[in-house]
Amino acid sequence: MVQAQAASKNWTELLPTGLFFGDSIMDTGNNNQLNSFTRANFVPYGRDFIGKKATGRFSNGKVISDMLVSYVRLKDYVPPYVGTNLTAHDLLTGVSFASAGTGFDTNTSTTLKVISMEKQLEMFKVYKKELAEVVGERRASSVISKAAYVICAGVNDVVLYFQLRSAEKLNPTKYSEQLIEMTMQYVKDLYKLGGRLFAIVGLPPVGCLPYQRTAAGGKNRVCVTRRNEFAFTYNTKLKAEINQLKETNELPGSKIVLIDIYPILMELVEHPKKYGFKESSKGCCGTGLVEVGVLCNRFSQTCANASEYVFWDSFHPTQRAYEIIVDDVIEEALAALTS
Template sequence: MGPLMKLRSPLAFCSSMLLCFIVLLLVCCKIKGVVELPPNVSVPAVIVFGDSIMDTGNNNNNMQTWARCNFAPYGKDFPAGIPTGRFSNGKVPSDLIVEELGIKELLPAYLDPNLQPKDLITGVCFASGGSGYDPLTSKISTAITLPDQINMFKKYLEKLKGIVGEDRTKFIVANSVFLLVQGSNDIYNTYFLSHARQLQYDLPTYTRLLVTSASNFLKEIYELGARRVGVFGAPPIGCVPFVRTVLGGIVRECVENQNEACKLFNNQLSEELDSLNQNLPNSRMVYLDVYNPLLDIIQNYQQYGYKVEDRGCCGTGELEAAVICNPLAPPCPDVEDYIFWDSFHPSESAYKKLVASLLRKHLYQFF
């Protein structure tokens, strides 16, 4: 036995062998991705923060919130037809992105009671339906706030260190892709719908507050080791079915002041990310434009193979979302005809188109 082996205890040797086995198993079990990464580039995991666009089930056991969907008809087209807490008929962008990158098929919720230690190594989702950059937004919907999502991430890091060790944890965090999706709930629910902030702020000031919150969040996860971070802009919420029903008049047109608010926020967010990249060494803070791709799908829906652009598949499609989209509101015969699954959230089909567009346009910016 060599001198190095004499210095290592049997327990340390077994732990090292177990770690090697886990890493080898994960490498062998990766699925075949669609996108090609640059040579010598590794993306070991995807870590997601945000709202219902990305939530893969963190709100399931939060009985105080209306922002839950772990019941039919949600999940109608998910594997085995199971309602998992994803706000869609099937997969959401969290899942589609890890699948496209060849990491795994689904991104589990961090609060999933069936979460396994091996799941942590390739990434989890901390997003919570109903949350926002504005603390009042999460309070209105009783969602998991961004500070609480960061606290969960810190606990995740400790668990990950216990599985793969501190050095490997640092490598995973530094090379993973982080994603952040917020803003829609702030702009529509907190500012326009409840009027809770209109008495305090004009719109440019309010969107600047949201961007400041985003910036503080990004600085905090940067200090925790994150380097590759994709930040989604706000979509054209003035064109989602619910907003068209409530504010779009008899013909349910897109509501332009909502869309203008989103564009204002997006411009400010993009500029802030440019500033962060200049001031945070080795950071890759990437602005991900979803506004224009989704608006193009809505305005040219027939070219994308859809028949209905202004209603969701669930129930009448005009108001049903979350607890209102339930077994008493049966879905349409063919969800493939619809851009939206419910009155707020796109269908899996539309998400696939958006994710493919985003990766083609922005993936290189992370490296």
């Protein structure tokens, strides 16, 4: 039904450009040039992508940023901003600045040696200048104001917060509030740079990611309740902050929507067979318990059919799971940005 509705609207006129910031859910290859373990530009990553090529996407195929631009018929996938010979069409229709492993907390990107959210803003400033050189200042200004800014970060912050035992030093409520403050400040920073249409992707049920179940779910590898509660509470408070920002009209002319992927991903985890999956507690790559990044490599024995798995590696969903997630949230998000 949603796909039929998508075909009935000319989304490319309403949202002609997609710009993506954040972590691996949006990263399409920006980490490839980094001296970091947080890379995916090698097999078996990308085995179901176009040309069966590992591009740096943490998936067997496309990631959410690709699916969003494909849905609104801008293009088939999003090029990474780093290490790509971008064409005028690439600049006009959108790129990804995202970096797998990053977070709103600068300690996260420093720990994992990836591109910080602050650095992504600096990259965006350079992008604006390049765009203006190609199409002129007036058109570039129009592109910037009409673009959809999709921001997805926070998971890595939460993972490291619990993993490094930061929870013993700073209570979850306080850290959640800090992350929300950082999230909203990021929107305000993009607003100052010309952005007006913002979609913020909320946290998934972090405690149900295969690696988290392995690390803290006990011998039965159950979903880790405390980490899920953190994510759920964060999403609830973030939505309230977004609503308050709208009410105060602090960012006049802007539209902000929360894309809450928590319910649908939890549904896939708890009722996989309902959606055609056979496995939702471990990934397709290797044992599926801990493999991610360099641990998911050419020596890993992967499942025969990734579409039967909710997760590709121990952190990231498969392309099929991403498709279901996007199909569940896209209609409401597009309506909010284009109404």
